[in-house]
Amino acid sequence: MPSTRIETRRGWLGDRRRDFVEAVQAALVEGILIPEQDRCVRLLEFDEDAIITSPHAGLRYTVIEISLFTGRSIDAKRRLYAAMTRKLAPFGLEPHEIKLILHEVPRENWGLRGLPASEIELGFRVDV
Template identity: 80%
Template structure:
């Protein structure tokens, strides 16, 4: 049940915003093996003067922050990083223009349906 926030400059995606969000979702499914219907991906676009980036970054520099349950293996994280780079390449992003941050949260610190996540059957494995 990851919660994903994408941050980038406004205007370069144009009418491809939904496709971009769906590409990130596909990478999550491939990388950390969540069900396809487990969806919580948000896109936030900033005006040019509201974001600063590293000197090497191109105009499409994108930060993807994924908050997820603790327990994924380094192999799953590698799959996720590679899947994100592959899925976003058709949008003109190079690997150097994608920053991925994973924020791992213990299940008891995540509320779902009025209960701690540790007390809910997720329907999928976290320790992949």
């Protein structure tokens, strides 16, 4: 049940924004084995003057921050990093243009349907 925020510069995606968001979702499904219908991915685009990056980062530099339940193995995280790089390559992103940050949250610190997530049957495993 991750919550994913994508941040990048405005304009370079053009009319491929939805496809880009779907590619990120596909990488989440492949990498950390969430159900396809578990979707919470947001794309935020910023004007050129609202982002500072290192000179080698490139104009397509993209930061993807994923808040997710604590418990994924390092192998699952490796799968996610590799899947994200592969799924975003068709958009012209090189591996050095993608920064992926995971924020692990204990289930009791995530509220769903008025309850802590630790008290809800999620329908999928977190310890993958």
